[in-house]
Amino acid sequence: MILDDFLVPTKIGLFCAYGGFYLDPKEIVKDAVISHAHADHAITGNINVYCTEATSLFMKQRYKKFAAGEFHVFAFQQPFTLNEVKISFVPAGHMLGSALVLMEYKGIRYLYTGDYKLQPDATCEPIEFVKADVLITETTFANPDTSHPDAEEEIRKLSTTQSNIMLGAYALGKSQRLIRLISDHCPEKRILVHHSILPFVKVYESLGVNMGKYEVYDRKVMKANPAGMIYLVPPLVYRSYIRAINVVRVFATGWKHLQNNNELQLYISDHVDWKDIILTIEQVQPLQVWTTHGSGVQLKEHFQNILDVKLLN
Incomplete structure (x- = not known):
């Protein structure tokens, strides 16, 4: 059964009480799972940071000795567990080391995208799609009128x-x-x-x-x-x-x-546009879509009576 409160939006960021961690927190926390190293997703000073190698190196470069209390670095597809939540990183295609965060709890798979893109990029790992019951997607450019050029x-x-x-x-x-x-x-x-x-x-x-x-x-x-x-x-x-x-x-x-x-x-963007979000939903095949980092209103309207879309913003 999908848990409506598996991720709860707070002023600090998305909190997973079942795993005791925050996703890309905006304030210092004990356990932070970081999708990528951009400053609006990866702040300085968290006690424990769980991320990819590239993300840890970028954070250390930017924040020096104040980057984190301790880094816990994992390769893509290498699972680890926080409390009872199994977590693994999947390439997101946004920048080098950026990751989709796949969380599994009591047989349900929740996929948090952070920022991601589908366009080819020779300087980072290409996105990999995985199936999930819930897709938690960024909606920075979730507007049918938005289409990023080649x-x-x-x-x-x-x-x-x-x-x-x-x-x-x-x-x-x-x-x-x-x-x-x-x-x-x-x-x-x-x-x-x-x-x-x-x-x-x-x-x-x-x-x-x-x-x-x-x-x-x-x-x-x-x-x-x-x-x-x-x-x-x-x-x-x-x-x-x-x-x-x-x-x-x-x-x-x-x-x-x-x-x-x-x-x-x-016009060069490192985010998904409308058609890429739709394609991602087709590939992930979620039962529900939760939206964050932008407005998901038009996405909710688009899937009305077809797919359950919940706005986390």
Whole structure:
């Protein structure tokens, strides 16, 4: 029997009383099961963190000695148990080390997605679908009008200008994907990487990911080459140089409102869009869908009288 209270939304995050743990908590807890290393899912200071190897390395890089009291690292498909809940990580395709969290309790399988994507990405493990009785899915872009374009087609937009480009992107996950995409599909461009992004790139490489061709940012190099350069920077730097001259400003994101005032629009998202959520539901074949991280209202309307959809937000 599916337990309606297996996961309970709290101000800290989703809590599983049967296992005594939180999923991606927003405040420090004793036991935290972390789906991936983005800061809105993986905070500093939890006593026990259960995650994949890549997630632990990214957290240690970002938070140093305050990353966690203790890391409990598990490979994909390697089960472990918290109280009576059996847990295993399944590749989520969102970024390197990102995981769907499969929880099994009294014969019922609950699958929490964290953030996930179905698009191909050479810098992370591709998503793997598993069957579950309950799918707890993110709904960041759960809108029938939202459809993410092909990332390879989008990245080729950067070849439509000879001018130097300031490319804004999140330092972890997005930046590494962009470096590889540019290296593969815009080989004529030179990629200069901001120093704050480089440590994460090095973690990717230490885990065997081929990042392609890039260079450490050098102001002299950028000034000496008025064309063909891409300067990859994190959001804070991108916003700080709002009046940067002699560059085309581009920010890589799936959010339309973040494309405002950009000279070239680059719609590259690391989340599922509407059709991908529908496909995931078809593959997982759940009896119920619980929604989180966004609005699930349109998903509930879409499956009315077909599938039980519960909004956890």
